Amino acid sequence: MALKRMDNIGIVVDDLEETIGFFGELGLELEGRATIEGEWAGRVTGLGDQRVEIAMMRTPDGHSRLELSRFLTPPVVSDHRNAPVNALGYLRVMFAVDDIDGTLERLRNRGARLEGEVVQYRDVYRLCYIRGPGGLLIGLAQELS
Known part of the structure; x- marks a missing residue:
């Protein structure tokens, strides 16, 4: 089976409204918003019972998306926003x-x-x-x- 596409990149944020406005100003379009919660979602992420507000933003060409997530429960556990460009992991x-x-x-x-x-x-x-x-x-x- 061949890879079909990259579906989206997920970014955890602390202010969903501000971040939607920022990426909207950059040129991304808000595709939709939802609250994801419950046992099924926690099984996918491994976080157990979770509640997260998400916003899906699409690039103008329609090929790429950002999934912006604001976790309500469980709380965010670490913060690497101040890491330099050469830090390990997605940056x-x-x-x-x-x-x-x-x-x-x-x-x-x-x-x-x-x-x-x-x-x-x-x-x-x-x-x-x-x-x-x-x-x-x-x-x-x-x-x-």
Whole structure:
């Protein structure tokens, strides 16, 4: 059996509304919201009885999704949002944008802060990392050709 696709990337957040607004400003579309709870959900995650609010956000091309989750029970147990880029594990998500400077300006109005600086890789890309809501690490890339 061959892999069909990557369905989504999950990000646990502490402020769902703020994070939906931030990714909406970036250009993702809110596809839906739900509260997931009960014994069946806990069997999938291994967390037992859980209650989590989720929001599914879709990229404009319709091929990628972010699942934003705010856990009500059980409580969040660890926080790696301040980990540097070279930390082990899942750390960031990268988005391709048309205009990195315009995107940065819009996202700064929603509290984003630049990590390092915007750099150019040859004549191919302009790249940067930002910290979004709750300290989430997000990469932006603008193709130059």
